[in-house]
Amino acid sequence: MxxxxxxxxxxxxxxxxxxxxxxxxxxxxxxxxxxxxxxxxxxxxxxxxxxxxxxxxxxxxxxxxxxxxxxxxxxxxxxxxxxxxxxxxxxRPKQRPYQTNNFYAVLARQSKLDKEVRRIVSKKAKTGRRTVVVPRREASDRSRRRKGAANR
Structure with missing residues (x-):
């Protein structure tokens, strides 16, 4: 067969x-x-x-x-x-840069912002004033602001 x-x-x-x-x-x-x-x-x-x-x-x-x-x-x-x-x-390009989204850096920034907000809120609660809470600017943002004001 x-x-x-x-x-x-x-x-x-x-x-x-x-x-x-x-x-x-x-x-x-x-x-x-x-x-x-x-x-x-x-x-x-x-x-x-x-x-x-x-x-x-x-x-x-x-x-x-x-x-x-x-x-x-x-x-x-x-x-x-x-x-x-x-x-x-x-x-395609010969070199492809390896970039990651660093999740731990994001968590660290968020933790820092949360602490700052808690500090501001606790300070406002002690004085009893009602104001709009504006987060503090970073040093790099403040220097940029001064440079912009100097150019005007």
């Missing part, structure tokens, strides 16, 4: 259209032949190359089409791999 291997992951199975090739492979091979064969005849006749030189040029021109049709790595076709490489080397 003949056994047929059945893959466990059926999404990896590609439907074959013609000559046991997928539609993508047929399009790539057809594009390579559409460019390579006329190039062979143009180089052989008028350019004066020998048949060997013309066929070598034809193979070099058709090679990217064949690689695009056949090569696949980690489920990605050749054009997606080339696009990812171009993004990394040409489009």
């Amino acid at each position: 003949a056994y047929v291997p059945v893959p466990k992951d059926l999404t990896a199975v590609k439907t074959k259209v013609l000559f046991n090739l997928t539609k993508r492979q047929l399009i790539c091979f057809g594009g390579g032949a559409l460019i390579g064969v006329p190039l062979f005849f143009l180089l052989k006749g008028p350019a004066g190359l020998s048949a060997g030189g013309a066929s070598l040029c034809m193979v070099l021109v058709m090679l990217p089409f064949f690689l695009t049709a056949v090569y696949e790595k980690n489920g990605l076709p050749m054009e997606k791999i080339v696009r990812n490489i171009a993004r990394v080397l040409l489009l």
